[in-house]
Amino acid sequence: MEAVYAVCVGLLTFSGIFLCLRGRTFPVVMGLTMLSYAVNLFLFSSGRLKLDGAAILGTSYTYADPLPQALVLTAIVIGFAMTAFVVILAMRARADLGNDHVDGRLPPQPETKTRRKKDQA
Amino acid sequence: MIEHLPILPVLLPLLGALLLLLPPLSASLERQRIASLVVSALTLLAALTLMLHTRAEGIQLYVLGDWQPPFGIVLVSDLLSSLLVLLTSVLGLAALLYACAGEDRTGAYFHPLILFQLMGINGAFLTGDIFNLFVFFEVLLIASYALLIHGGGKQKTQASFHYVALNLVGSSLFLFALGMLYGTLGTLNIADMSTKVAKLSEAEAVLARAGGMLLLVVFGLKAAMLPLHFWLTRAYSSAAAPVAALFAIMTKVGIYSLYRVHTVVFGENAGPLANMIEPWIWPLAIMTVVAGSIGALASPNLRELTANLVIVSVGTLLISVALQNEKATAAGLYYLVHSTFISAALFLVAGLISEQRGKAGDRFVMSRKVRQPALLGVCFFVAAMTIAGIPPFSGFVGKLLMLQSAEQGSEMLWVWPTILISSLITIIALSRGGTTLFWRRSTDKSQSDPASPWQVAAVTLLLLAAPLMVIFGGPMTEYTDAAARQLHQLPASLDVLLPGGPS
Numbered sequence: 352m353e354a355v356y357a358v359c360v361g362l363l364t365f366s367g368i369f370l371c372l373r374g375r376t377f378p379v380v381m382g383l384t385m386l387s388y389a390v391n392l393f394l395f396s397s398g399r400l401k402l403d404g405a406a407i408l409g410t411s412y413t414y415a416d417p418l419p420q421a422l423v424l425t426a427i428v429i430g431f432a433m434t435a436f437v438v439i440l441a442m443r444a445r446a447d448l449g450n451d452h453v454d455g456r457l458p459p460q461p462e463t464k465t466r467r468k469k470d471q472a
Numbered sequence: 473m474i475e476h477l478p479i480l481p482v483l484l485p486l487l488g489a490l491l492l493l494l495p496p497l498s499a500s501l502e503r504q505r506i507a508s509l510v511v512s513a514l515t516l517l518a519a520l521t522l523m524l525h526t527r528a529e530g531i532q533l534y535v536l537g538d539w540q541p542p543f544g545i546v547l548v549s550d551l552l553s554s555l556l557v558l559l560t561s562v563l564g565l566a567a568l569l570y571a572c573a574g575e576d577r578t579g580a581y582f583h584p585l586i587l588f589q590l591m592g593i594n595g596a597f598l599t600g601d602i603f604n605l606f607v608f609f610e611v612l613l614i615a616s617y618a619l620l621i622h623g624g625g626k627q628k629t630q631a632s633f634h635y636v637a638l639n640l641v642g643s644s645l646f647l648f649a650l651g652m653l654y655g656t657l658g659t660l661n662i663a664d665m666s667t668k669v670a671k672l673s674e675a676e677a678v679l680a681r682a683g684g685m686l687l688l689v690v691f692g693l694k695a696a697m698l699p700l701h702f703w704l705t706r707a708y709s710s711a712a713a714p715v716a717a718l719f720a721i722m723t724k725v726g727i728y729s730l731y732r733v734h735t736v737v738f739g740e741n742a743g744p745l746a747n748m749i750e751p752w753i754w755p756l757a758i759m760t761v762v763a764g765s766i767g768a769l770a771s772p773n774l775r776e777l778t779a780n781l782v783i784v785s786v787g788t789l790l791i792s793v794a795l796q797n798e799k800a801t802a803a804g805l806y807y808l809v810h811s812t813f814i815s816a817a818l819f820l821v822a823g824l825i826s827e828q829r830g831k832a833g834d835r836f837v838m839s840r841k842v843r844q845p846a847l848l849g850v851c852f853f854v855a856a857m858t859i860a861g862i863p864p865f866s867g868f869v870g871k872l873l874m875l876q877s878a879e880q881g882s883e884m885l886w887v888w889p890t891i892l893i894s895s896l897i898t899i900i901a902l903s904r905g906g907t908t909l910f911w912r913r914s915t916d917k918s919q920s921d922p923a924s925p926w927q928v929a930a931v932t933l934l935l936l937a938a939p940l941m942v943i944f945g946g947p948m949t950e951y952t953d954a955a956a957r958q959l960h961q962l963p964a965s966l967d968v969l970l971p972g973g974p975s
Contacts, residue, residue, distance in 0.1 A: 386641065
């Protein structure tokens, strides 16, 4: 179980970081979301992975640590708010700047330029 | 009532902001202005009382929900945090005063947002629990995201997306670090963590080290430490003047967290992890000062210049973290208070100058004469002298204390040239900028409105710190010495912080 869990968290983090490094706002927002999923799973595992463990004393033989669950809940709520904000901000940036690049301007594209020169010639 | 004092600097702005959003107050801007000024004055009063009370009675512990400390969340008001809460409240009041002149008209919800931001910053300073620190970071960040685009415009949107994306990645890293630290130490109470960290097994120590290093990255991002400082200039120079002034404290929240976590938890008493960030933070601190100085020389306008000077001050403060002794921390605290006030004042002065120079704004180009050359000239001159560290103002004392705190030869070899040369560069950049702003005039005779009394009051309030921190230098350094001692000798105050003993 631990290995599968660790691979999942690792894969999510990897995808999240990869997408965060993209140039357009939509992949970046997706990356941030994936990163927050990875974080939530990771936080959950910090209380150790247990099966059949209730978080209440005396109801089962082994019991789970309730604190990471509370932390994950807080992190999820905050993550929601932040994702909503960044989506709105990305839409506003698209409207204000006229493109969806994170720098607010598209990088120069060499192919189209050369073609234009040929047309002129 | 007095036992509820530590939570007042958090509760007052929160309740005030919520009331401002409700009908009787939300109806007109006039009412919002009066209410937010009253609330921030009350917060200032609470912060002042809290500081005096903490000074007289020792550390104040506020146990939220009455859950026993290592298990529940606590607010801790010690000398360091109460000083910074007071600093934040003064800064908040000045930003609101300045905004009352009309800056709050350019967008919605300015006053509630400033109050939410104050709540987040005060909470981050007061909390004694590292997860709670994360929560208050998020509160202050989401308010700052909205404040940064206050007024709208292309530049702000562009700077804002970088700022938001970087800080969201930072928040994720913060949570990764917290997960690692909780998984190894089993606690999130900062005082309790400091008792646990020396007892870790070898395998756990590796994980805790990774967690501590991640925290360095997160706090370095907030504080604008060298490779993570590129967002700062653009964000601060595009923000509205009162917002930029309030943001002057945001980098200091990162520095404060470094003091709190890396001095207390991973400090001298941390066993195998003792002073683990020291080899990293030395070069980074010095490079931050260098990067800020080069940026200051290259800045095309006063706001960008000020933003680069903020980076220089962050680098100087990181040096005090790197020196890692009581004297350096005390000097750092004095310098922190001084540099926050003065960089905030300089942002406000830049706002005034750009209002009075028409299209040229605060860019270093020839343009028409400012409407009130005497007033703005004096303000700019005092702020420039103070931030460059020329006597008789507080910058001189602050830099002198920093230089004195480097005791060993090798430390002096690095610290002295860095601070002195960066001061020289600051003087060059500011005098170059100042001469262009005030003396290179075109023949254009058109005039703009003079500064409103609100704006002058705000700038004066902040600039008063420069002479006052020298006149009351004795009590002030005594206070910072005591605060640094309290921070470095945490085991002495463990009885107060953990009344039930470590978990």
